[in-house]
Amino acid sequence: MYKNYFKVAYRNLIKKKAYSFINIYGLALGIACCVLIFMFVRDEMSYDNYHEKGDRIYRLIHGELAADGSTPYPFWVWNNAPVGPALKDDFPEIDKVVQFSGRSDILLTYGDKIYQEDGVFFMDSTVFDVFSWKLLKGNPKTALAAPYSIVLTETTARKYFGNEDPIGKTLKGSESAGRSNAGDYTVTGVMEDVPLNSHFRFNVLLSLNTFRKSIPQVFSEWGYVDFYTYFLVNDKFDEAAFNQKIPAFTARHIKDPNWRYTIKIEPLKDMYLRTTADRQPGETGSLPNIYVFSIIGVFILVIAIINFMNLATARSLERGKEVGIRKSIGAYRSSLISQFLGESFLIVFLSSVLAFLIVFFALPYMKDFTGKELNIQNFITWQSISTFLLLLFFIGFLSGSYPALVLSGFNPVLILKGVSRSTGNGATLRKGLVVFQFSLSIALIAGTIIVYHQMNHILDKDLGFDREQMLVLDYNYDNVVNAKSEVLKAELEKNPQVVSVAFSRSVPGSYYPHAGTEIETPDGELKMMGQPIFQVGLDFVKHFSLHLIAGRAYSREYPSDSSKALIINEAAAQQYGYTNPADIVGKKFRQWGREGVVIGVVKNFNFTSLHQNIEPLTLPFEAYASRYATVKLKPGNISETIRNIGEVWKSIVPHRPFLYSFLDDDFNRQYKSDFMFRRLFTTFSCLAIFIACLGLLGLATYTAQLRTKEIGIRKVLGADVKQIVGLLSADFIKLVVIAIVIATPISWYAMNKWLEGFAYRMDIQPWVFILAGCVALFIAAFTISFQSLKSALMNPVSSLKSE
Incomplete structure (x- = not known):
């Protein structure tokens, strides 16, 4: 008997190659995505687990x-x-x-x-x-x-x-x-x-x-x-x-x-996923992102299972007479359920084999997406194998149970008479599944749009300083380089492609210390407050195009600037009680053993990532504690200019390696995890939408089959192709519209929570959800149109002979 079941299942797969491919490939893609996300999540959750104590x-x-x-x-x-x-x-x-x-x-x-x-x-x-x-x-x-x-x-x-x-x-x-x-x-x-x-x-x-x-x-x-x-x-x-x-x-x-x-x-x-403390010794992960990816993985798998059910149900009419004949010659319903569940397990087995092939070929690309070496051997344990087998059994049973119950429940008398109709409950369930699929899809489309625009907002925002064409030379506080900084500056600025050179302990986006600074308040008291410190050279303010809103910058004309002057940002001026930045100029300060007066206030600039608000900042002058030389370049011929700069460097400080990078790249490195999130979110969202479209195609096929005779009669009575396509598409478009209404508030809430991680974030505009809805409608219409056109173009004679 089981041999006969296997033969029937095999013949059905071969007979309907397109259906079989969509069914197996859709489920395989869902399983593969779930496995890849599981590997990523497990790797994130495995941090520091190797320590015995x-x-x-x-x-x-x-x-x-x-x-x-x-x-x-x-x-x-x-x-x-x-x-x-x-x-x-x-x-x-x-x-x-x-x-x-x-x-x-x-x-x-x-x-x-x-x-x-x-x-x-x-x-x-x-x-x-x-x-x-x-x-x-x-x-x-x-x-x-x-x-x-x-x-x-x-x-x-x-x-x-x-x-x-x-x-x-x-x-x-x-x-x-x-x-x-x-x-x-x-x-x-x-x-x-x-x-x-x-x-x-x-x-x-x-x-x-x-x-x-x-x-x-x-x-x-x-x-x-x-x-x-x-x-x-x-x-x-x-x-x-x-x-x-x-x-x-x-x-x-x-x-x-x-x-x-x-x-x-x-x-x-x-320490890796749950800490909220600053100044970490290394990288940290994001637990909310782990939850997001886990939910997407589950949803992708659920969508794939729903697709299987819809596609299997869509073929139920074709196998109705088979069920009727089997029942008429004595087959029990339990035997038919076993047969159809067996076919489901066969498809799940084939899908799992294909899924592992997809995983195998996708793993090298996952390194580019995540920056992680996800080696499949590290995940092959008896726990993961048993979990995966249990998952496959669950998928096979869940995917096949509803179609098996539907098919085995057909009345053999009605089936052999050519009468077959879907129950109201079954139709409602299928429509509910489509609404669920597209609610998720629309939420993912809206989320993808918001993630992309937020990252573009970060990249395009005016940070308040010049970061373009800035070559950063890292010499790690070398005393010899600092002693020769003026010579190095003069030689580098002889190059016509070099605009200017400045030295500093920090550059925007890099390490900076904190210190307590005493500054005279409006009531004449020296008040101690803490803030970050950027120790800078004479030309830092002009070199980085910082906007001076009060006072003056450091100058060679004032030798005392090296020890008795201080520049701050406007947030620091407000920290000490000055609403008008000009009022703090000339006030006394004490910092790290130095005393003098505040000589200037610069407009706030984002010296850290846009995840954080601008803090109060002091920029004391320090000629001999610098780590970086930044070289502002003119556009064009960058490679040749860098080579020339390297030659000057080696001639003046030959003991020091010529190490360089570009400031915009260094600054954007702070968003490494955000860009990884965007890549993974977008990729798996697109896959989820694609798999949902397969389910929609299955339901469109099923509906078109149910209405084959109706389509034939309408064509005989004069209906044209446009009317037929509109008729078949209208119900699905209504479902997508319902999905838009459901998905909009959910996606707005979820993405608003995600944006809370940024101090500077985009405002979520209504057009995002309008665009997401239009995209979903277009995808649905495109998917449905394939089967609708096929049905509309069918010869009505063939349609009326279908029974």
Whole structure:
């Protein structure tokens, strides 16, 4: 019997090749999309799971309370050094504390090999007791104990030493990030490369004792910010009890009554997807985006299942007589249900095979979309295999159950007489499914339009500074380069393609420190307020085309500007109580040991991503603490100009690699995750819409088959093709209109929530939903027109003979 079922199923697939292709391919595409999204989501959820003690690893985040006990400013992961030892002393439930510096780029030299390493941390010797990073060579207890010890990842060690054993060899290091840690570093360990699914990664670890030896005083200053603090707890740790002890802990160690310092803790499992703290040591993910992609994956699969049901139902009339004959010769309904469910499982099996082929060929392109290496071998576990098989069984049963029940329920007497009609409940269900499909499709179309326009809004917004044709040269605070900055500037500006050159510690979109600054308020009091600091050279304001709204810029005509002058932005002027920026010019200031007067106010500019509002900012003059030289270029012949700049660079500072990038690229890199979201959202939205169209095609086919005789009679009575097409399309257009009404408020709410993540966002206009509805109507009309025209052009003689 089962052999006969298989033969019938196989013959039906071969007989109707177009239907079989649409059915198998549509379901395969849905399964493939679901698998790809599952792989992406699982990779995002897997961050830091490889640490053996991960459930006992926490970190501190730091903040400041307002007088009413609220936290007006975001918490930071990055903060002071003395909090770590204090925690270890005050809390016996803490086994190990590991601290490390903010990221430190450093120039390392070995023979003729010179590289600026951009993934470097000064790390505690306890790091290998807390984290599960495997040391391939060296002693994990002592590798980072002594000053000027260095541990390299396997890839970094191979870059400098090839196949040689690096242990005991020496790398010469330059000064890093303004710290006095230049010297000879002895390689004491080689470790495995940090897994890609880590919330922070690195290439080189330097011993924290190197930092401690060079600047020992900062390790006792609670107000000096340059460290991250992680800790390992024992089995007796109670997070709730720990949190209750925090106020007493901070009260014991913070003696300044005006500084309301506080801390919180974050478990390792929350550090990538759930953290809200600023100044992260590495990248973070987006839990809302994970939810969005998961929902899209489920919806795509549901749409594919609905399509299967619609297409199977559309063919029910063709197999009606088969069902009638089987029933008339004694076939039980349960046997027919088993047969049709078996056919469903066969299609699901074929679809799953095709789905895996699609996944296999799509994975390389997923790397371009996500920046992730999604290797299918990493996802082949007994849990994932059993889940996938259960999913296939569920799809097969759900997809085939409704058609099986419909087909097996036909009355054999009526069927053999040529009478067949769909039940009212069945027709209502199919229409409801179409409305559901197109409600989702319209929401996805509207979402795609909004995502694209928001990203274009970010790229096109006037940021308040000139970022076009800006070549950024990174020399990492090199003292020799800073000493020769005026010579370098003069030589570079001799090039007719160079407009101007300026030096600064920061450029928009890059790292910037925070500091407390005292400025005289309108009532004459010197008030301390905190804000970001951009240390700049003389020509920074003019070079970046910042708009000076009060006072003047730094000038060579005023030698005192180097130590007794300060420029701020208008947000900082408002921070100190000045509604008119001109009123703050000439007011006294104190900052980082310098005293003088405010000489100018620049118009607010977006020096950080548009996810954040513009903060108060000070731009102190600093000639010898710069990291970047920015070169403004004229349009045209860029490659030749860069080559000439490189030659000048090598002639003046030959010891330093010529490292360059373009400011607009660097600034837009802040939106890496947003652009990835746009690519994935758009791609899977289009696939969902395509699969929904297959379902609409199935229902159009089904309806046209039901009305074959009606179409024939209408043509005999004089109806033309246009009238027939309009007749068949009208019902579906009504369903799409209903879907537009349902989808509009849902998509508006969802995308409004997404836009809340941007401080500068587009306003959602009604035209977005009008356009989304028009696109959906066009897609529906185009899809339906294929079957409608086919039915309208059918010979009425054939239609009237159809019974």
